[in-house]
Every structure is written in structure tokens, then in C-alpha cells.
Amino acid sequence: xxxxxxxxxxxxxxxxxxxxxxxxxxxxxxxxxxxxxxxxxxxxxxxxxxxxxxxxxxxxxxxxxxx
Amino acid sequence: xxxxxxxxxxxxxxxxxxxxxxxxxxxxxxxxxxxxxxxxxxxxxxxxxxxxxxxxxxxxxxxxxxxxxxxxxxxxxxxxxxxxxxxxxxxxxxxxxxxxxxxxxxxxxxxxxxxxxxxxxxxxxxxxxxxxxxxxxxxxxxxxxxxxxxxxxxxxxxxxxxxxxxxxxxxxxxxxxxxxxxxxxxxxxxxxxxxxxxxxxxxxxxxxxxxxxxxxxxxxxxxxxxxxxxxxxxxxxxxxxxxxxxx
Numbered sequence: 001x002x003x004x005x006x007x008x009x010x011x012x013x014x015x016x017x018x019x020x021x022x023x024x025x026x027x028x029x030x031x032x033x034x035x036x037x038x039x040x041x042x043x044x045x046x047x048x049x050x051x052x053x054x055x056x057x058x059x060x061x062x063x064x065x066x067x
Numbered sequence: 068x069x070x071x072x073x074x075x076x077x078x079x080x081x082x083x084x085x086x087x088x089x090x091x092x093x094x095x096x097x098x099x100x101x102x103x104x105x106x107x108x109x110x111x112x113x114x115x116x117x118x119x120x121x122x123x124x125x126x127x128x129x130x131x132x133x134x135x136x137x138x139x140x141x142x143x144x145x146x147x148x149x150x151x152x153x154x155x156x157x158x159x160x161x162x163x164x165x166x167x168x169x170x171x172x173x174x175x176x177x178x179x180x181x182x183x184x185x186x187x188x189x190x191x192x193x194x195x196x197x198x199x200x201x202x203x204x205x206x207x208x209x210x211x212x213x214x215x216x217x218x219x220x221x222x223x224x225x226x227x228x229x230x231x232x233x234x235x236x237x238x239x240x241x242x243x244x245x246x247x248x249x250x251x252x253x254x255x256x257x258x259x260x261x262x263x264x265x266x267x268x269x270x271x272x273x274x275x276x277x278x279x280x281x282x283x284x285x286x287x288x289x290x291x292x293x294x295x296x297x298x299x300x301x302x303x304x305x306x307x308x309x310x311x312x313x314x
Contacts, residue, residue, distance in 0.1 A: 029085040040279040048093040062098045065219035066118045
């Protein structure tokens with residue numbers, strides 16, 4: 001594994017992604033992300049972590065987005 | 068030999084879904100907050116207003132992206148099939164913003180107030196980024212936006228649940244109900260297109276960046292709509308509760 005790939009996995013791990021639970025395919029997809037994509041993903045994760053715990057408890061898929 | 072700038076990747080839609088799966092908990096948590104039972108009626112009205120602000124950009128975005136495809140077509144093998152898809156999709160989506168205003172009126176909201184209100188910043192961030200990418204980068208970025216919005220369409224039972232939770236008539240939920248049905252087919256068609264288009268690596272990155280940005284702003288919008296203290300639109304008084312109905 002190159003240093004760059006190791007660093008990316010490390011950033012995801014530090015952000016709280018359960019990298020150990022990812023399949024090999026998922027890890028490959030993640031390692032293919034560019035810096036912009038990785039930064040947005042980490043931002044999304046940090047916002048989720050900031051959200052109130054009660055919203056995390058809901059796992060149902062209700063959706064609501066419209067196009 | 069295929070020019071790598073224009074290579075197709077038959078696994079691209081699956082990879083995009085795998086990437087978006089990492090953002091999905093944030094969107095799911097935001098929609099759970101939005102649809103929580105207490106105070107649902109007022110929040111539903113705010114949702115309709117905000118979604119109208121978003122939806123009224125859908126057809127113009129599709130048409131703008133198709134026009135850019137026509138400009139790019141001579142030197143870009145993805146532009147032709149992409150442009151045809153976008154124009155077809157524009158016809159399918161036309162008029163849906165009017166459905167939302169009709170739902171809003173039935174629900175006791177004021178469509179004129181929704182039209183006059185400044186659209187939420189999260190809506191501008193979502194739709195506005197697409198205008199930028201279409202105009203200054205490549206119209207394929209719009210497919211990332213579609214993948215997220217149609218991939219997080221209302222769940223099949225949501226309209227019924229909202230009707231029960233708000234005591235509003237079924238006619239107030241046409242847009243939510245119909246998009247639960249329509250967007251499943253749209254998503255399958257979109258996945259096929261993503262896998263077939265000769266995009267090359269850079270254009271695929273544009274789709275992923277657009278999709279992740281849209282997911283982030285969608286979660287933000289839902290959280291803002293979920294906040295009780297911050298009415299998104301000035302709305303007419305909501306109808307009086309039905310006796311024996313929810314508070």
C-alpha cells in the first residue's frame with residue numbers, strides 16, 4: 001500500500017469511519033476518491049457526528065428529496 | 068484503442084452508490100429529524116415551500132445542461148447521449164413544481180408567499196452549484212445531483228405517514244406520493260446511463276463531487292427545515308386540527 005493510500009485510510013479512520021468493517025471493494029472505492037471528494041465526505045461525517053444523538057437513532061429510510 | 072479521456076466504466080454507477088452510501092447516514096438522520104411526529108404539520112408546510120424553491124430549478128437545469136451538451140457535442144462523445152437523456156427527462160419533470168404549490172394550497176399554506184420568499188441558502192447551494200458546473204465545467208455534473216435527489220426520493224409509505232401525522236387531506240401529498248413511484252424508474256435509467264457514457268476519469272470525478280456536495284447540502288436543508296425555531300417561509304395559518312386528530 002502506498003503512503004498516499006495509507007494516509008487516506010488513516011484520515012477516514014480518524015474521522016470515525018469503521019474502515020475495518022468495509023469490504024475490500026468498498027475500500028477500493030474509497031481509495032479511488034480524489035481530495036475534494038474525500039474532504040466533502042469527511043465534512044458530512046463531522047456534521048453527522050455533531051447532530052443530536054436522537055436523530056442518529058432513527059435508521060428508517062423515509063427520504064423526501066425531490067427533483 | 069479507446070481514448071482514455073472518453074472511456075466508459077460499466078461499474079461506475081455501483082461505485083457512485085458505494086460512495087454515496089458513506090454519506091447516507093447523514094441524509095437519513097436529517098430526514099428522520101424532518102419527519103419526526105411532533106409539530107409535523109407546520110414542518111410539512113415549510114418543506115413544501117423549500118422543495119418548490121428546489122424543484123423550480125429542475126427543468127431549467129436540465130435544459131441548460133442539454134444546451135451545453137449541444138455546444139460540446141462535436142468533440143465530446145458523451146455529449147450527444149447525455150443531451151438526449153436530459154431533454155427527455157426535462158419533459159418528464161415539467162410541471163412538477165406546480166404540483167407542489169397545489170399541495171401547499173390544500174395544506175393551508177400560501178403559494179404566493181412561498182413564491183415571494185427568499186429561497187433557503189441550502190437550496191441555492193444545491194441548485195446553484197449545478198448552474199456553475201454546467202456552465203463552467205461540464206453538464207455531466209448534473210447527473211450527480213440527480214443521483215442524490217432521486218436516490219433519496221420519498222419512501223413509498225411517507226405520504227400516508229404524513230397524512231396520518233398532520234391530519235391534512237390526501238390531496239396535500241400528491242408530489243410526495245407520486246415521486247415515490249416515479250423516481251424508482253428514473254434511478255434505474257440513470258444508473259444505466261452512468262455505466263454507458265464515455266466520460267473518462269475526470270468527468271466521473273465531476274459526477275462524484277457533485278453528488279457528494281448535493282448530499283451534504285440536502286442534509287443541511289433537512290436539518291434547517293427540522294428546526295422548530297426557524298420557519299423557512301412565511302405561511303398562512305395552518306388549518307384547525309381535526310377533532311381527535313394529532314396535535
